[in-house]
Amino acid sequence: MKNKTKGITLRLILYIIISVFLIVQLYPIFWVIMSSLKTPDELMSGPPYSLPNGIYIGNYITMLTESNMITYFKNSTIVAILTIAFTILLGAPAAFAIEKLKFKRANTVLMFFLIGIMIPIFVTLLPMFQIYNSLGLRNTYLALILPQVGFNLPICIYLYTGFMKHIPNSLLESAVLDGASSFKIFRKIIMPMSKNITITIITFNFVFVWNEFIFANTFMTSSEKKTIPIGLNDFVGLYGFTDWGATYAAIAATILPTLILYFFLNKKVIEGMSAGAIK
Structure with missing residues (x-):
């Protein structure tokens, strides 16, 4: 008792x-x-x-009609979709090659990718700014997509390799005996089994890209290419006057997509984070 x-x-x-x-x-x-x-x-x-x-709803009407928030939403959506797509298109095959094809120096290549987790974003800003200035990439979507793909790839590859490690090799060997190529094994077996990991990567990358401020503030000066975090500054008017109602409406509209995404995918995210923990 x-x-x-x-x-x-x-x-x-x-x-x-x-x-x-x-x-x-x-x-x-x-x-x-x-x-x-x-x-x-x-x-x-x-x-x-x-x-x-x-x-x-007057604050939301003001936010939509008297600012460029629709443009900022469009820019953030384009950058988020392309960044996530390129991250998965590069990260998933790389993890499959490292973990399942077992080529020479595979572990070295994996360590090379994982070093990227330890590199601070700030130390890369000046070199990237100079490179983008020389190539004319400032105020373009690529100026935001390329660095974010680069910084998101290490954790993407790490999560995929951690999961693929526990996919039985006998399953893949059976597919090879049936005449399946490496690409077909990856497309028909590996990726369908990695659905929860993929959803986890999509969710975390979307939150990171949607709220990204450093790259957007450094490389975007044109109002037509600004993303949402930078665009929120438009609600601060002359002499510091702020339309608080419209500002709150803009903040609420900004966080809504991430809340909706996580609300519907939270179960898959939890399953994806724990995938591979138990063989």
Whole structure:
């Protein structure tokens, strides 16, 4: 009886800690969304923690009509889709070759890729800026896609190799005996089995690319090519005046895609992160 009471107490303490953690993490998002639905008068005179009296969409209309947010959304979407596509198209075959084809120096090649995880982004900005300036790549999508593919590849290859390590070689040998080529094995066996890992990579890369600020702030000066993190600065007006309602609406619209993506794919992401942990 005493042990049972102790177990209930520990579980209750754990639930309280988790609840506090969730409140700390989720309240800022809830507060921004609620503030984006307030009228200008409510934002100016009402307490910051109060709920809106109704659903006011004027801030979202202002955000869409008096700024370039649609352009910024388009640019961020293009950069995110192309970055994720190139990362997977390069990372998955590379991991398959390293882990399953077992060519000479495969482990050395893997270590070479993993070194990229330890390279700080900041030390590459000046060389990339000079290169892009010489090649005329500034204010182009490639200026954002190329470095992000490069920095995302190491973790992509690491996750794929960690999963492929536990795919039985006997399965691949059976496919070879049936006349399947390496490309067919990769396309028909490896990639379908790696679905959860692929979804995990897509989710994490999307969040990283969607919120990326450093490269966009360094390489993008044209308003037609700015992405969302840089475009949010447009809501700061002359002499520091800020339309807070439109700003909250822009922030809410910015975080919405990542929340929706993770809400629908969180189960696959958890399965993908734990894939390969148990053989």
